């Protein structure tokens with residue numbers, strides 16, 4: 294269930310393992326949250342860290358492999374600097390990635406006291422999502438466009454539930470809430486990405502080959518899909534503080550998406566009325582970053598349940 298980055302990645306992995314897969318989804322690309330993702334590899338706004346660090350690291354490796362071995366050219370490696378107001382422990386995931394270093398004093402910008410640089414994949418979702426879809430279909434996967442009102446109405450060997458924010462209604466899981474993200478597209482390259490990843494001060498500039506994505510907002514419980522002028526102003530002011538050369542005349546577009554946030558990712562199996570369901574939703578601001586690691590975990594859970 295679900296044709297976002299989570300559902301498509303799971304579908305591909307399951308087909309590769311010899312399962313037959315049909316994705317049922319209310320919306321498909323370009324109309325999913327995944328299509329709006331900025332998207333930089335970064336475990337943002339997602340828990341539990343002990344698991345998400347592992348899934349993120351596995352996804353990092355797979356994205357690099359797709360780029361190097363399968364020439365998926367909408368994935369590029371870019372350097373980014375994250376600035377922090379206060380010194381803190383380096384994140385656990387830093388040990389898994391090849392380029393990570395603490396910034397020198399002279400590299401820290403005004404109003405910040407600490408920071409680090411990493412090199413990580415940037416994924417151009419408007420190309421990557423159709424690529425995932427075509428890989429899924431080439432492997433024999435089928436897609437049915439329809440809304441599921443009740444999981445009990447689906448009867449199959451295994452349901453893999455990748456419905457993102459849809460879980461709020463479908464699973465009556467009120468812990469899944471939207472965290473609204475507004476973004477701006479600008480035709481100007483900052484050289485390296487600049488980030489403040491604290492939810493209250495969230496700021497990012499993510500350079501893609503075509504545009505740079507500027508953000509952001511992290512508005513909890515806000516379902517508004519229209520862009521708001523006050524958010525645009527706020528994003529620009531925050532980005533200019535990290536990137537003073539930003540040229541507002543080069544803005545070419547705007548976007549909004551609702552991150553499917555949850556206190557922690559729900560990746561577990563459930564047997565309901567004898568139906569095996571593997572839930573895989575609630576990836577917050579890191580669904581792309583976790584996609585392949587979670588898909589592999591889904592396959593492991595299915596294998597485990599089918600053996601017992």
Ligand SMILES: Cc1cc2nc3c(=O)[nH]c(=O)nc-3n(C[C@H](O)[C@H](O)[C@H](O)COP(=O)(O)OP(=O)(O)OC[C@H]3O[C@@H](n4cnc5c(N)ncnc54)[C@H](O)[C@@H]3O)c2cc1C
Pocket residue numbers: 294295296297298299300317318319320321325326327328329330331332333334335439440441442455456457458459460463473474475476508549550551552553573574575576577578579580581582583
């Ligand atoms: C502005 C913004 C920037 C972001 N930047 C990044 C980033 O840089 N890096 C990163 O890793 N992540 C980023 N994210 C987060 C990322 O977009 C999400 O975590 C990810 O897209 C979630 O993917 P998903 O497949 O789980 O959900 P979705 O993409 O929302 O897909 C859910 C699917 O389920 C279907 N569905 C739901 N309910 C039903 C139902 N009842 N019946 C049938 N189908 C149903 C939907 O139609 C859809 O196809 C960003 C998000 C936003 C909004």
